[in-house]
Amino acid sequence: MNDLKLExxxxxxxxxxxxxxxxxxxxxxxxxxxxxxICPECKSDQAELIEFSGKGRLSAFTVIYVPATxxxxxxxxxxxxxxxxxVTLDEGPCISAQIVGMDLSDPHKIAIGTPLxxxxxDRTVGETHKKVLAFEPSEAK
Amino acid sequence: xxxxxxxxxxxVVGVGMSKFGVFPEKTSRDLFVEAYRDLISSxxxxxxxxxxxxxxxxxxxxxxFEKQGHLAPIITSWIGLSPVASMRIExxxxxxxxxxxxxxxxxASGQFDVVLVGGxxxxxxxxxxxxxxxxxxxxxxxxEIPAGFTFPGLYATMATxxxxxxxxxxxxxxxxxxxxxxxxxxxxxxxxxxxxxxVIAGKKAKAIKKGIPVPSWETEMEFMQDPKANPMIAWPLxxxxxxxxxxxAAALLLVSEDLAAKYTQHPIFVAGVGQASDGALAERDSLxxxxxxxxxxxxxxxxxxxxxxxIDFAEVHDCxxxxxxxxxxxxxxxxxxEGWKAALEGQTARTGLHPxxxxxxxxSKGHPVGASGVAQVVEVWKQFHGVAxxxxxxxxLKYALTHNVGGTGQTxxxxxxxxxx
Numbered sequence: 001m002n003d004l005k006l007e008x009x010x011x012x013x014x015x016x017x018x019x020x021x022x023x024x025x026x027x028x029x030x031x032x033x034x035x036x037x038i039c040p041e042c043k044s045d046q047a048e049l050i051e052f053s054g055k056g057r058l059s060a061f062t063v064i065y066v067p068a069t070x071x072x073x074x075x076x077x078x079x080x081x082x083x084x085x086x087v088t089l090d091e092g093p094c095i096s097a098q099i100v101g102m103d104l105s106d107p108h109k110i111a112i113g114t115p116l117x118x119x120x121x122d123r124t125v126g127e128t129h130k131k132v133l134a135f136e137p138s139e140a141k
Numbered sequence: 142x143x144x145x146x147x148x149x150x151x152x153v154v155g156v157g158m159s160k161f162g163v164f165p166e167k168t169s170r171d172l173f174v175e176a177y178r179d180l181i182s183s184x185x186x187x188x189x190x191x192x193x194x195x196x197x198x199x200x201x202x203x204x205x206f207e208k209q210g211h212l213a214p215i216i217t218s219w220i221g222l223s224p225v226a227s228m229r230i231e232x233x234x235x236x237x238x239x240x241x242x243x244x245x246x247x248x249a250s251g252q253f254d255v256v257l258v259g260g261x262x263x264x265x266x267x268x269x270x271x272x273x274x275x276x277x278x279x280x281x282x283x284x285e286i287p288a289g290f291t292f293p294g295l296y297a298t299m300a301t302x303x304x305x306x307x308x309x310x311x312x313x314x315x316x317x318x319x320x321x322x323x324x325x326x327x328x329x330x331x332x333x334x335x336x337x338x339x340v341i342a343g344k345k346a347k348a349i350k351k352g353i354p355v356p357s358w359e360t361e362m363e364f365m366q367d368p369k370a371n372p373m374i375a376w377p378l379x380x381x382x383x384x385x386x387x388x389x390a391a392a393l394l395l396v397s398e399d400l401a402a403k404y405t406q407h408p409i410f411v412a413g414v415g416q417a418s419d420g421a422l423a424e425r426d427s428l429x430x431x432x433x434x435x436x437x438x439x440x441x442x443x444x445x446x447x448x449x450x451x452i453d454f455a456e457v458h459d460c461x462x463x464x465x466x467x468x469x470x471x472x473x474x475x476x477x478x479e480g481w482k483a484a485l486e487g488q489t490a491r492t493g494l495h496p497x498x499x500x501x502x503x504x505s506k507g508h509p510v511g512a513s514g515v516a517q518v519v520e521v522w523k524q525f526h527g528v529a530x531x532x533x534x535x536x537x538l539k540y541a542l543t544h545n546v547g548g549t550g551q552t553x554x555x556x557x558x559x560x561x562x
Contacts (some may be wrong), residue, residue, distance in 0.1 A: 008283055032424075034283075034284060036430055040420070040424075057304065058430050058545060059428065060298045060302035060305075060375075061298060061301055062293075062294045062297035062298045062300075062375045062376050062378075063373075063375070063376040064289065064290075064291060064293075064294045064297075064366050064374075064375045064376075065372070065373045065374070065375065065376075066272075066273075066288065066291065066293070066374050067289070067291065068273065068277060068286065068289060068291045068294075069270055069273070069274050069288075070287070070289075071289045072270070076289075078372070079374075082289055084288050084289045084290050084294055084298070084300065085423065086302075086423050086428065088372060094423040094424070095284070095423050096285050096288040096290060096421070096422065096423045097288045098282060098288055105511065106378070107376040112301065112302070112305045120437045132287060132288075133288075
């Protein structure tokens with residue numbers, strides 16, 4: 001067993017610093033996102049921590065009009081909906097995240113395959129702020 | 142694929158369910174007592190409660206819904222069965238189906254000869270926002286929920302992937318809802334026993350009574366596409382694409398094959414079982430199928446020695462309309478990418494080639510999550526016994542399938558039942 005910090009919470013500590021991490025199996029090379037000790041492909045327990053570029057494409061999405069509680073607190077509702085999706089990174093693995101900077105007025109126009117890159121957003125939860133992984137369209141910048 | 146066989150055959154000899162709906166005056170234990178009494182009334186021959194040796198109960202989260210953990214022995218006491226072994230089985234919305242699976246294995250193993258299977262959920266005591274939070278705990282609370290996902294949002298994400306991949310028509314989703322409401326309208330245990338036409342007529346009558354402008358919907362589809370009548374919840378899923386928040390319970394009596402005739406002249410037999418698991422949605426190779434359900438179905442078909450075309454009717458986990466369409470492909474009734482067309486063409490209606498959710502499904506019958514996988518078998522029993530009333534399927538019925546999913550497919554469990562002549 002190596003002494004890498006691959007516990008689940010490491011992911012969020014890295015996000016606080018604007019870094020998107022995962023792991024690569026030292027036996028078969030399979031990449032996992034989020035990171036994990038045990039490879040889901042070859043079952044090896046030897047892995048290394050890797051950083052992803054944060055670039056990818058939109059694979060699937062939804063625009064939410066009836067929010068989860070945390071998002072309601074953050075100011076979203078039926079009149080101010082938000083978008084979440086699954087992003088396939090250029091390196092291969094996928095991740096769930098909020099997608100910001102898109103025009104949500106007509107979801108028909110949102111294109112699956114849109115190039116995206118990661119951004120870290122501040123979400124206010126009650127008295128506290130937390131940094132959350134999100135993605136935005138690459139053309140936006 | 143040659144399947145595993147059960148060590149001995151298992152029969153269902155009685156079924157029961159409470160009415161599904163919103164019952165502020167009832168707790169979990171009251172709902173289950175109602176289902177258990179209904180079960181007793183369904184058993185044709187002699188039934189002695191003392192025969193029951195164990196109780197397997199599906200329940201997702203009474204801890205959150207009623208602040209009551211350790212529910213199984215309490216319900217066991219309330220139905221007078223203490224001190225039999227009792228256990229609560231939790232796999233989110235598949236809790237009931239998994240409890241059934243475990244009960245089948247327990248009888249097949251020879252450990253028990255007569256077991257009670259139950260499912261119960263009492264969801265409506267909490268405000269809707271808290272119910273939503275409780276249900277969200279069936280998803281990955283580290284990597285899905287903080288992104289902003291809700292449960293409708295997760296299935297909606299599968300829906301956008303499906304629409305894109307197959308260039309599908311979202312009207313197919315509305316067709317599933319219209320069909321399941323038309324079936325549920327014929328089920329007196331259903332939460333919504335109203336067709337969409339009934340809903341339209343009700344809203345028009347209300348408008349006339351109030352003296353406000355009467356809505357102009359001419360067809361069911363016009364109603365379904367009206368953003369005021371059927372608001373968007375999570376694009377592209379609207380209110381009528383979602384199953385409701387429900388209270389309800391269901392119960393089955395399972396016995397070993399050799400004891401079946403003691404209880405009934407008309408048992409139904411477990412022909413196949415299968416169960417599989419998966420990671421969170423983003424970890425999967427495909428967003429347009431539920432691989433765990435396909436795997437569970439393959440195991441069940443192999444054990445039964447039959448193919449999807451042998452299934453006369455199925456009760457599937459339509460927590461959202463897209464889920465029924467994907468299920469109809471995962472279970473092999475239609476090829477990949479064809480389920481939406483089949484829904485539009487009416488192939489899953491009672492008169493179609495592959496009738497799905499004659500009970501009304503989760504959508505119309507209601508979805509008290511821990512009870513749903515058990516209540517599916519109540520419909521199988523009714524159809525097999527020719528007592529499904531106005532929703533009775535015509536002709537000779539031999540095989541039926543039930544499909545119960547937890548989360549977005551982290552758990553899937555499939556059962557095949559056989560009526561022998």
